[in-house]
Amino acid sequence: EDQVTQSPEALRLQEGESSSLNCSYTVSGLRGLFWYRQDPGKGPEFLFTLYSAGEEKEKERLKATLTKKESFLHITAPKPEDSATYLCAVWVQGAQKLVFGQGTRLTINP
């Protein structure tokens, strides 16, 4: 069964304290891995797409990396406005659909 697991479920950091979120996957065939940010009461907002192991993408304080079995979302010197739920999703080649993890709820305290 195609599965995407994110850890931790929740993470609380102080402003400026860097950390990483993990997304591990077991799928029949990966065509792309996507990271989204979701604020309360809103739909997910697209952040990055990664296609192959070793690939990295950056946007402001966020950097996403990909290996053959997992992806990391590194957040450097976070600010309170980075507080949100971060969702990881994998496009499964055979099933031709996007499978989401359960998300990591990130809180940055000032």
Place this chain on the structure above:
Amino acid sequence: EAGVAQSPRYKIIEKRQSVAFWCNPISGHATLYWYQQILGQGPKLLIQFQNNGVVDDSQLPKDRFSAERLKGVDSTLKIQPAKLEDSAVYLCASSLILGNEQFFGPGTRLTVL
């Protein structure tokens, strides 16, 4: 560029009633998706369309849920009759082609009493 539009934003109904949600995707996007998101979980795919044809509806509870995408643009998702466990946020998304990054609307929060 306008994003994905959804309406209504909120809906409260009694169990066994029916409800319909509407979605207008980003202009030019061929693929449209409906997801169900239960509180504390990631979105779960219900159905996806390529233009006005169904690509995958394997996780759509077809005894009560139906969806259509007329003329390959707007889409409606209907639930009839609703159950308590249908309480969730219903998200619509679109992408240029199947497999590309998806862009989401704000969602419709459904409460079934």
